[in-house]
Every structure is written in C-alpha cells, then in structure tokens.
Amino acid sequence: NAGVTQTPKFRILKIGQSMTLQCAQDMNHNYMYWYRQDPGMGLKLIYYSVGAGITDKGEVPNGYNVSRSTTEDFPLRLELAAPSQTSVYFCASSYSGAAHNEQFFGPGTRLTVL
Amino acid sequence: GESVGLHLPTLSVQEGDNSIINCAYSNSASDYFIWYKQESGKGPQFIIDIRSNMDKRQGQRVTVLLNKTVKHLSLQIAATQPGDSAVYFCAENYAGGTSYGKLTFGQGTILTVHP
Numbered sequence: 001n002a003g004v005t006q007t008p009k010f011r012i013l014k015i016g017q018s019m020t021l022q023c024a025q026d027m028n029h030n031y032m033y034w035y036r037q038d039p040g041m042g043l044k045l046i047y048y049s050v051g052a053g054i055t056d057k058g059e060v061p062n063g064y065n066v067s068r069s070t071t072e073d074f075p076l077r078l079e080l081a082a083p084s085q086t087s088v089y090f091c092a093s094s095y096s097g098a099a100h101n102e103q104f105f106g107p108g109t110r111l112t113v114l
Numbered sequence: 115g116e117s118v119g120l121h122l123p124t125l126s127v128q129e130g131d132n133s134i135i136n137c138a139y140s141n142s143a144s145d146y147f148i149w150y151k152q153e154s155g156k157g158p159q160f161i162i163d164i165r166s167n168m169d170k171r172q173g174q175r176v177t178v179l180l181n182k183t184v185k186h187l188s189l190q191i192a193a194t195q196p197g198d199s200a201v202y203f204c205a206e207n208y209a210g211g212t213s214y215g216k217l218t219f220g221q222g223t224i225l226t227v228h229p
Contacts, residue, residue: 004157031215042203042219043158058216090157097215105157 001026004106006091012112013081021076021109023091031094032074033058033103034066036087043090049074050097081113126226133194135223137187137204144206148217149178149189152201161189161202191225199227 007022025032030051035043035058045058049068063085065077074093078085088110092103127133139147145166150158164171164178164187171178177190187204201224205217 033215040221042205042221043217044219045216048216092157094215101215102160102163103215103217105159107155107157 003027004091004093004104006089006106006109008109009107010110012114013078014114015081015083017081018077018079019081019111021078021089021091021111023074023076023106024072025074025091025093025104026072027093027095027104028071029093029095029104030071031097031101032068033092033094034064034074034076035090035092036060036085037090037108038087046076046089078111083113085111086113087111123221124224124226126228127194129194129196129227129229131194133189133191133198133225133227135189135191135202135204135225137189137220139185139187139204139206139220141206141208141218142182142185144208146207147178147180147187148205148207149176150203150205150219151198152203152222154200158203194225194227196227196229199225201225 004025033048034046037043044060047066049055052071055066088108090108091106094101094103148163149161151161152158162173162176162178164180169180175192179188201222203222204220
C-alpha cells in the first residue's frame with residue numbers, strides 16, 4: 001500500500017490564484033481530513049469527510065473547499081489564494097471516526113502565497 | 115476555548131538518556147490522548163495513545179502517563195536515540211456527539227538527541 005499520497009510537494013502561488021491540492025489513500029478508509037500547519041505550530045483541521053459525498057467544516061475552513069466523490073480521493077481547493085494561506089497542508093485518513101482509530105498522514109504539501 | 119499546549123518547546127538530550135516530553139490539556143471531557151512524532155519534511159506519525167480511563171500505557175521504548183487531576187500528559191522515551199530527534203505533538207480527541215475523530219493538536223516540542 002502507498003498509504004496516503006499528496007501532490008504537489010511544493011507550490012508557489014500568486015495572490016488571487018487558485019489551485020487544488022490532491023490527496024489519495026489506498027487503505028479503503030472512510031474518514032479523511034485536511035489539516036494546515038503554520039510554522040512552529042500544531043495542526044489545525046480545515047475540512048473532513050466521513051465518506052464519499054459527505055464533507056464538513058473543521059476549525060479553519062474559510063478560503064477552502066473540498067469534495068469527496070470517491071472513497072480514495074479528497075481534494076482541497078483554494079479559490080483565491082491569500083498570503084495567510086501560506087502553510088504546510090497535510091491530508092490524513094482513518095478507518096473510522098472512533099477516538100481510538102489511528103490517523104495516517106500524508107507527506108504534506110508546502111504552499112507559499114506571494 | 116479548549117486547547118492543548120506544551121510546557122517545553124525544545125528539549126536536548128544525550129544519546130542513551132531518557133527523555134520526557136510534557137503536555138497540558140484543558141478539555142476534561144477528552145476521551146483519548148495521542149502522541150505524534152513528526153520528522154523534518156514528513157507528516158506526523160502515530161506513536162502511542164491513551165484512553166482517559168487509564169493513567170499509564172507502555173509501548174516499545176515509550177510510556178505515556180496521564181494525570182487527569184492536573185490535566186497533564188507526558189511521553190517518556192527510554193534510551194533515546196538520534197533517530198528519535200523530531201517534533202513531538204500531543205493531541206486530544208473528544209469522542210462525544212459527532213466528533214468524527216477530530217483531533218486538537220498542541221504546539222509541539224522539538225527533541226534533539228546528541229550522539
């Protein structure tokens with residue numbers, strides 16, 4: 001299994017540009033999550049999904065959108081990039097939403113908005 | 115609001131020493147506490163977790179202690195190795211209602227192990 005994969009690894013955007021961060025998992029996990037990590041800080045939840053066709057907001061959803069058309073894929077969309085969205089983005093998945101279920105993280109996408 | 119935080123942002127130890135990383139939490143209703151290790155340029159990796167009805171749990175070279183009286187969590191690493199150098203995060207999970215596994219992360223502690 002490849003686990004959780006993310007593309008691209010790095011990206012530089014200009015203010016106002018849009019892009020999609022890709023995330024895929026091959027573990028047949030129902031739950032998927034998007035986090036952002038600012039320098040020297042812990043991760044903050046942006047959006048999550050409990051299954052195909054079902055998504056919901058996390059702690060910091062403003063400026064982002066998600067979709068979940070398949071179990072495997074959970075893309076994160078930035079419509080109008082702003083410098084405040086400069087961060088490292090991590091996708092994660094878990095078999096279920098139970099508290100004891102381990103979340104598996106991807107390697108991250110480092111995004112800079114100039 | 116509810117938060118998870120760390121007492122020490124950095125910790126330097128010699129190879130072979132034991133390391134203790136601390137974490138304070140404020141949500142007394144949290145059900146699980148989890149420690150993650152994040153190596154440079156990588157995503158967080160699960161180390162160990164502990165349920166709120168336990169006070170100690172041991173893994174391979176790691177022990178997590180939970181003190182609910184003072185809302186304190188610690189991660190002990192025995193015989194620390196250079197490969198243990200990383201940022202360590204504690205996270206909490208409140209399983210009530212529709213939490214759906216949403217984690218609240220602390221700031222992180224940088225552990226540096228000197229050979």
